[in-house]
Amino acid sequence: MIGLIAHNALLLSAAVVVFGAVLTPIAIRTNRREWLQLTYGAVYTNFLLVSLATALMIVALVIHDFSVSYVAAVGSRSTPLLFTVISLWGALEGSILFWAWVLALYAAAVVWFHRNRPGNLVPYASMTMLAVAAFFAILLAGPADPFVPVWPVPADGPGPNTLLQNHVLMAVHPPLLYLGYVGMTVPFAFAIGAILSNEAASNDWAILSRRWMLASWAFLSAAIIAGMWWSYEVLGWGGYWAWDPVENASFLPWLTATAYLHSVMVQERRNMLRLWTLNLCVATFVLTILGTFLTRSGILSSVHAFTTGTIGYYFLAFIAVVLVATLVLVAGNAERIRTTGTLGGVASRETVFLLNNLFLTAVMLTVLVGTLYPLVAEAIRGVKVSVGEPFFNRMAVPAMVALIFLMGVGPALPWGSTTVAEARRRMIPPSIGALVLVAIGVLAGARGMYAVLAFAFVGYAAVGNLREYWIGVRARHRAHGENWGTALVRLILGNRRRYGGYVAHIGVLLVALGVTASSTFRSEREATLLPGELLTVAGHTVRLQSVWGREEPQRSVIGATMDVLGTDGVVIGTVEPRMNYYHVSDQPVPTPDVRSSIRGDLYVNLSAFEPNGANATVKVIVEPLVPWIWFGGFVIVLGAVIGMFHRGRRTTIPPAPMASAPLPEPRVMETVP
Amino acid sequence: MNRKWVLAGVGVILVVFAWLTFGGLEKNVVFFLTPQELLAKGDAGVGVPVRLGGQVKPGSMTWDAQTLDLRFTVTDGAREVQVHSTGAPPQMFRDGMGVIVEGRHGAGGVFEATSLMVKHSNEYRAPEPGEAAHEKYKTLIERSAQ
Numbered sequence: 173m174i175g176l177i178a179h180n181a182l183l184l185s186a187a188v189v190v191f192g193a194v195l196t197p198i199a200i201r202t203n204r205r206e207w208l209q210l211t212y213g214a215v216y217t218n219f220l221l222v223s224l225a226t227a228l229m230i231v232a233l234v235i236h237d238f239s240v241s242y243v244a245a246v247g248s249r250s251t252p253l254l255f256t257v258i259s260l261w262g263a264l265e266g267s268i269l270f271w272a273w274v275l276a277l278y279a280a281a282v283v284w285f286h287r288n289r290p291g292n293l294v295p296y297a298s299m300t301m302l303a304v305a306a307f308f309a310i311l312l313a314g315p316a317d318p319f320v321p322v323w324p325v326p327a328d329g330p331g332p333n334t335l336l337q338n339h340v341l342m343a344v345h346p347p348l349l350y351l352g353y354v355g356m357t358v359p360f361a362f363a364i365g366a367i368l369s370n371e372a373a374s375n376d377w378a379i380l381s382r383r384w385m386l387a388s389w390a391f392l393s394a395a396i397i398a399g400m401w402w403s404y405e406v407l408g409w410g411g412y413w414a415w416d417p418v419e420n421a422s423f424l425p426w427l428t429a430t431a432y433l434h435s436v437m438v439q440e441r442r443n444m445l446r447l448w449t450l451n452l453c454v455a456t457f458v459l460t461i462l463g464t465f466l467t468r469s470g471i472l473s474s475v476h477a478f479t480t481g482t483i484g485y486y487f488l489a490f491i492a493v494v495l496v497a498t499l500v501l502v503a504g505n506a507e508r509i510r511t512t513g514t515l516g517g518v519a520s521r522e523t524v525f526l527l528n529n530l531f532l533t534a535v536m537l538t539v540l541v542g543t544l545y546p547l548v549a550e551a552i553r554g555v556k557v558s559v560g561e562p563f564f565n566r567m568a569v570p571a572m573v574a575l576i577f578l579m580g581v582g583p584a585l586p587w588g589s590t591t592v593a594e595a596r597r598r599m600i601p602p603s604i605g606a607l608v609l610v611a612i613g614v615l616a617g618a619r620g621m622y623a624v625l626a627f628a629f630v631g632y633a634a635v636g637n638l639r640e641y642w643i644g645v646r647a648r649h650r651a652h653g654e655n656w657g658t659a660l661v662r663l664i665l666g667n668r669r670r671y672g673g674y675v676a677h678i679g680v681l682l683v684a685l686g687v688t689a690s691s692t693f694r695s696e697r698e699a700t701l702l703p704g705e706l707l708t709v710a711g712h713t714v715r716l717q718s719v720w721g722r723e724e725p726q727r728s729v730i731g732a733t734m735d736v737l738g739t740d741g742v743v744i745g746t747v748e749p750r751m752n753y754y755h756v757s758d759q760p761v762p763t764p765d766v767r768s769s770i771r772g773d774l775y776v777n778l779s780a781f782e783p784n785g786a787n788a789t790v791k792v793i794v795e796p797l798v799p800w801i802w803f804g805g806f807v808i809v810l811g812a813v814i815g816m817f818h819r820g821r822r823t824t825i826p827p828a829p830m831a832s833a834p835l836p837e838p839r840v841m842e843t844v845p
Numbered sequence: 846m847n848r849k850w851v852l853a854g855v856g857v858i859l860v861v862f863a864w865l866t867f868g869g870l871e872k873n874v875v876f877f878l879t880p881q882e883l884l885a886k887g888d889a890g891v892g893v894p895v896r897l898g899g900q901v902k903p904g905s906m907t908w909d910a911q912t913l914d915l916r917f918t919v920t921d922g923a924r925e926v927q928v929h930s931t932g933a934p935p936q937m938f939r940d941g942m943g944v945i946v947e948g949r950h951g952a953g954g955v956f957e958a959t960s961l962m963v964k965h966s967n968e969y970r971a972p973e974p975g976e977a978a979h980e981k982y983k984t985l986i987e988r989s990a991q
Binding site: 292330352402415530536537538541542547549555556557558559560563566567698699700719720721722727728730751753755756757758759760762779780782783785787789 | 858911934
């Protein structure tokens with residue numbers, strides 16, 4: 173019953189989105205504006221229908237209605253309620269349904285917020301989103317139908333993939349990823365809308381779409397960090413990033429979205445890069461679809477590749493359609509879209525932005541080549557290969573290190589141009605930051621070139637960004653007599669985009685510092701211990717207390733209780749690494765225990781044990797500064813949130829640059845609340 | 846003038862990048878080979894990073910819990926390769942199961958593995974009777990409950 177209602181709701185929504193998408197150009201061409209209300213109605217109706225289907229799926233999961241095919245595939249009476257609900261995105265069909273719902277939500281929100289804007293930009297953007305929604309509606313009607321009736325109805329199901337029900341981050345990472353991935357449809361829709369409505373030659377559409385891109389970017393950043401965290405907490409190898417294709421799939425659109433967020437500023441300020449910015453919107457969207465293809469088609473084997481089936485062909489066809497359609501549109505209008513602005517001096521902020529975009533694109537292309545190469549090699553040469561971590565570390569890491577350096581240079585340089593002497597003067601304080609962090613890093617034992625460079629540039633960029641706050645706060649303090657705290661708050665609130673950006677920079681630097689330190693100074697040991705025996709790694713000592721077993725409704729748990737000893741041999745805590753044996757699977761899920769402090773993590777994993785509990789083989793890893801990565805993720809999101817809620821900015825091009833101005837940007841920017 | 850310089854710079858960087866990418870790829874590609882394919886390469890297969898795929902030959906595994914010395918044989922039905930690594934075997938490691946070992950084939954005919962992966966099938970299966978954890982570790986679970 174539930175399945176039938178939901179299935180019909182999805183079929184109806186497919187009809188509604190196709191109707192809305194087809195009606196939009198007719199309404200505009202025949203100049204019947206009142207029909208546009210109907211297309212907006214289609215957007216809202218689609219949202220209601222997909223919401224109904226999604227809600228019914230959650231109900232079916234919770235009441236264990238095994239007559240619904242998806243519930244029969246991922247449900248189980250013994251799975252705890254939380255994991256039952258979140259198994260909505262735990263397998264292919266449910267994840268496509270959830271995707272369609274997020275897309276419907278974004279489309280409804282875009283239409284709602286911008287429905288009164290004159291012109292054809294919003295109608296065409298809404299049409300684009302309806303067209304994308306139609307693709308997902310087709311998937312849900314055919315190859316990814318989650319509501320196929322099952323007969324006879326099974327009494328129980330296998331439950332979700334065991335890896336996906338082992339950690340609460342599974343309730344966090346996928347929804348964030350969908351919000352980020354799917355949200356990047358919105359800037360794409362604005363880009364297409366801008367071309368179709370002849371508004372691409374203005375900057376308005378880019379400014380409108382910027383906020384949506386920033387929101388999606390924040391979600392995607394948080395999702396990537398949450399995915400790293402999940403991998404760290406569940407997979408038991410003590411790492412968080414392996415250049416695995418599915419990780420790369422999430423990283424690729426992040427890179428182009430980051431490039432967009434920077435190039436759109438150049439477009440606004442200097443009237444440059446308009447065509448480029450538009451292409452970044454398109455590239456970002458295509459990369460999200462490519463990522464979904466890679467992770468959902470079963471072409472790669474991983475925890476994300478749920479099943480093999482025909483769905484991959486649908487995605488390939490969709491990518492081809494999107495690429496051809498946008499190529500025709502963009503190429504046909506390129507001359508009109510192209511901008512006339514020119515670069516100021518070489519030592520200017522826009523130069524740094526150009527380099528930033530160049531390096532981000534280079535990293536994206538490198539990662540893309542490395543990710544797709546095995547598929548190409550197998551298709552063309554018939555050999556099975558994998559592109560190893562060394563490739564990415566050697567090819568992508570240098571450009572990423574260079575990007576960190578640019579992060580410190582950009583904020584220090586003004587728009588337009590400046591004298592070389594002035595530029596040099598502004599580079600002095602960040603250089604001191606670089607020297608300090610390099611000294612700390614080298615004293616701690618860093619020797620590799622990229623590690624030392626990474627420390628240098630993180631120190632450089634940290635001082636470069638913090639100094640911007642210092643200059644602004646000091647100016648306010650002197651000019652308005654505000655106390656330091658008030659000055660800081662008003663500085664940020666007065667120019668949220670700029671200072672939100674610097675907050676996000678600090679977040680990225682925290683992540684970079686955590687990654688550099690934890691990969692440079694990682695130490696690990698593995699040993700088999702009898703109860704009472706000690707294992708010491710890099711000054712951290714653990715002692716095996718006991719090995720135990722416990723039966724839970726959906727799994728058996730074997731654990732090792734271990735004391736963590738302080739320097740004087742006193743017990744300062746315990747860790748309990750476990751091995752979870754879900755009843756439905758013959759493969760256990762390792763569950764390491766992580767003891768975190770501001771200095772880093774003590775990571776203990778149970779690798780093996782005697783069946784009678786006589787001993788346990790444990791791996792102990794000491795990884796400095798890992799929690800800084802997670803904290804950096806929060807700071808990135810905080811920066812994005814600050815930047816999202818800015819007031820409108822003036823639309824004139826700024827006055828001629830002031831080479832010796834005390835502030836890097838003109839003071840008129842600041843509107844005190 | 847300015848524009849030309851920018852274009853020249855972009856061109857140079859793109860060329861360098863393309864060179865690095867394709868040069869770097871050739872050196873960093875790791876081949877997936879079966880024991881038969883690896884042995885057919887002869888000396889060319891020695892000392893280069895390889896992913897070796899096959900089944901664990903029944904009865905071939907030895908593991909010393911104290912030294913963590915792990916040895917087993919990987920077979921594809923036709924040929925077989927001895928593998929050595931240091932560390933605990935994965936918990937689900939069993940005779941006859943599919944594995945992928947990453948490492949280098951040594952001149953002495955023993956494959957030195959740096960990492961060991963169990964080949965997951967997408968559809969996981971329930972444990973066989975007697976293999977389930979609550980049966981295998983019954984005494985440990987019961988003793989801990991007291």
